[in-house]
Amino acid sequence: MEEIIRLEGITKYFPGVVANDNVSLTIYKGEIHAIVGENGAGKSTLMKIIYGLYKPDKGEIYINGKKVNINSPKIAISYGIGMVHQHFMLIPPFTVIENIILGSEVKNGISLNFKKAEETLNDIINSLGFKIDLYEKVENLSVGEAQRVEILKLLYRRAEILILDEPTAVLAPQEVEELFSILRKLSSQGKTIIFISHKLNEVLNISDRVSVMRRGKLVNTVNTKETNKFELAQMMVGREVFLKVDKAKREKGEEIFRVEDIWVRGRKGLDVVKGVSFNIREGEILGIAGVEGNGQSELIEAIVGLLPLKKGKILFKNKDITLERIRQRRLYFGHIPEDRHKRGLILDFSVAENCILGLHYFDRFSKGIFIDYSKVYKHANEIVEKYQVKTPSIKIPIRNLSGGNQQKIVLGRELSFSPDFLIAAQPTRGLDIGATEFVHQLLVDLRNQGKAVLLVSADLDEILNLSDRILVMYNGEIVGSFSQSEVDEKELGYYMTGVKKQTELKEALI
Numbered sequence: 001m002e003e004i005i006r007l008e009g010i011t012k013y014f015p016g017v018v019a020n021d022n023v024s025l026t027i028y029k030g031e032i033h034a035i036v037g038e039n040g041a042g043k044s045t046l047m048k049i050i051y052g053l054y055k056p057d058k059g060e061i062y063i064n065g066k067k068v069n070i071n072s073p074k075i076a077i078s079y080g081i082g083m084v085h086q087h088f089m090l091i092p093p094f095t096v097i098e099n100i101i102l103g104s105e106v107k108n109g110i111s112l113n114f115k116k117a118e119e120t121l122n123d124i125i126n127s128l129g130f131k132i133d134l135y136e137k138v139e140n141l142s143v144g145e146a147q148r149v150e151i152l153k154l155l156y157r158r159a160e161i162l163i164l165d166e167p168t169a170v171l172a173p174q175e176v177e178e179l180f181s182i183l184r185k186l187s188s189q190g191k192t193i194i195f196i197s198h199k200l201n202e203v204l205n206i207s208d209r210v211s212v213m214r215r216g217k218l219v220n221t222v223n224t225k226e227t228n229k230f231e232l233a234q235m236m237v238g239r240e241v242f243l244k245v246d247k248a249k250r251e252k253g254e255e256i257f258r259v260e261d262i263w264v265r266g267r268k269g270l271d272v273v274k275g276v277s278f279n280i281r282e283g284e285i286l287g288i289a290g291v292e293g294n295g296q297s298e299l300i301e302a303i304v305g306l307l308p309l310k311k312g313k314i315l316f317k318n319k320d321i322t323l324e325r326i327r328q329r330r331l332y333f334g335h336i337p338e339d340r341h342k343r344g345l346i347l348d349f350s351v352a353e354n355c356i357l358g359l360h361y362f363d364r365f366s367k368g369i370f371i372d373y374s375k376v377y378k379h380a381n382e383i384v385e386k387y388q389v390k391t392p393s394i395k396i397p398i399r400n401l402s403g404g405n406q407q408k409i410v411l412g413r414e415l416s417f418s419p420d421f422l423i424a425a426q427p428t429r430g431l432d433i434g435a436t437e438f439v440h441q442l443l444v445d446l447r448n449q450g451k452a453v454l455l456v457s458a459d460l461d462e463i464l465n466l467s468d469r470i471l472v473m474y475n476g477e478i479v480g481s482f483s484q485s486e487v488d489e490k491e492l493g494y495y496m497t498g499v500k501k502q503t504e505l506k507e508a509l510i
């Protein structure tokens with residue numbers, strides 16, 4: 001095996017943490033190398049060092065055997081290193097091709113040479129076997145397509161090493177398969193891929209080797225063929241992980257929540273939720289499965305009051321709350337929003353302040369018209385302890401916490417006022433397996449305590465493991481309804497992709 005990157009003794013300190021602790025790692029040319037580890041283990045930091053976004057405090061990087069200094073992404077690209085970030089860096093109103101050649105060197109006098117770029121790009125696209133319209137605006141693309149544009153952008157810049165930080169966290173199952181097929185083709189063309197994921201099935205499926213990180217250290221690198229899920233989980237967490245929650249059968253309780261014939265108009269003026277009705281009872285987890293972008297987000301936004309209803313009724317414990325304002329509704333349910341950066345957190349606020357976002361007008365945190373910080377800190381410390389949030393202090397900006405730890409803060413906050421109804425949208429996206437296990441257990445505990453949970457997820461394992469009833473949303477409508485025991489992944493897939501549709505939704509309202 002020919003080495004392409006070698007890291008020696010990479011160490012990176014942040015205030016209060018050693019994010020990378022003496023990490024040495026060799027990556028071979030043409031391999032797909034997965035990196036796994038708990039939230040905060042230091043994976044993204046290590047990648048940002050290779051990509052020139054952070055400077056290591058100690059250690060050396062070798063590319064093709066030569067020691068290099070990567071002081072910026074520009075230099076990284078000149079060494080053939082490219083990175084696809086978790087949050088895409090594309091400009092929505094620009095076309096695909098504009099986004100790709102933007103800032104790149106291929107220029108023809110003063111005007112960009114589109115013709116030449118188009119040829120190059122079409123060659124790349126054909127070699128990878130997918131389709132994309134180069135003249136479509138990026139804002140009209142699905143998440144999976146936008147990701148392909150990011151990859152194209154790197155290849156156009158002649159990247160030989162592609163770093164993908166949790167690329168599948170935002171993808172639907174079918175899109176994951178498409179991405180993997182592209183990655184396999186790239187690897188067969190001799191490109192090297194570094195792939196970060198929390199989903200061990202994916203890692204086992206796609207990678208040649210896996211490196212495990214824990215608390216900043218590189219614990220081990222193993223051949224994928226010679227390991228399994230349980231061994232990886234154990235190396236990551238340092239203890240046994242069960243990977244499945246136990247859920248006892250429960251009797252149906254009183255109805256907690258109901259929506260009737262909900263219609264929502266989307267941002268582009270079209271109906272995106274069309275006549276959705278369902279209820280949830282005490283002691284129940286209702287799962288809504290669906291490929292992203294089929295109206296689930298707008299349905300939740302309408303329920304919590306962020307989007308207006310065009311038509312329909314929302315009832316909480318038999319009380320009509322359709323016309324109540326967000327602040328009022330906030331008292332009825334906890335809400336874990338799918339996009340924690342947009343809705344769940346204010347990144348420049350401290351961890352402690354984020355622990356009371358939206359809750360600060362509750363009496364318990366105020367002294368007259370002021371916020372009582374001693375109470376806020378006490379509350380934040382309780383959340384940090386209960387949910388084992390890894391942070392050096394509750395006073396630092398939450399931006400500096402790893403993704404999983406940010407999510408734990410949202411969860412802790414939303415459950416801190418013991419709501420009877422919890423709306424959990426993609427609650428474990430980006431969480432490591434230990435944290436996922438923790439959240440799953442938490443949702444099941446809430447259910448066992450007689451609370452109602454609405455779980456919206458694109459992760460079918462999660463839906464099937466947790467839900468008592470399952471609805472499938474497609475193109476703004478509920479197209480299938482099932483009790484947990486009567487359906488499997490494959491069958492759900494048919495409904496999620498619009499191949500099948502039920503005429504009578506017997507499990508939606510019970």
Ligand SMILES: Nc1ncnc2c1ncn2[C@@H]1O[C@H](COP(=O)(O)OP(=O)(O)OP(=O)(O)O)[C@@H](O)[C@H]1O
Pocket residue numbers: 014015017018019037038039040041042043044045046390391400401402403404405430432
């Ligand atoms: N810019 C920063 N400033 C301060 N601390 C940081 C910064 N970036 C990361 N950290 C800290 O460094 C540690 C490693 O974080 P990193 O983001 O590399 O973890 P990760 O393995 O990618 O986690 P996740 O799976 O949650 O994405 C964490 O404790 C994190 O809080």
Ligand SMILES: [Mg+2]
Pocket residue numbers: 043044045165402403
């Ligand atoms: Mg990360």
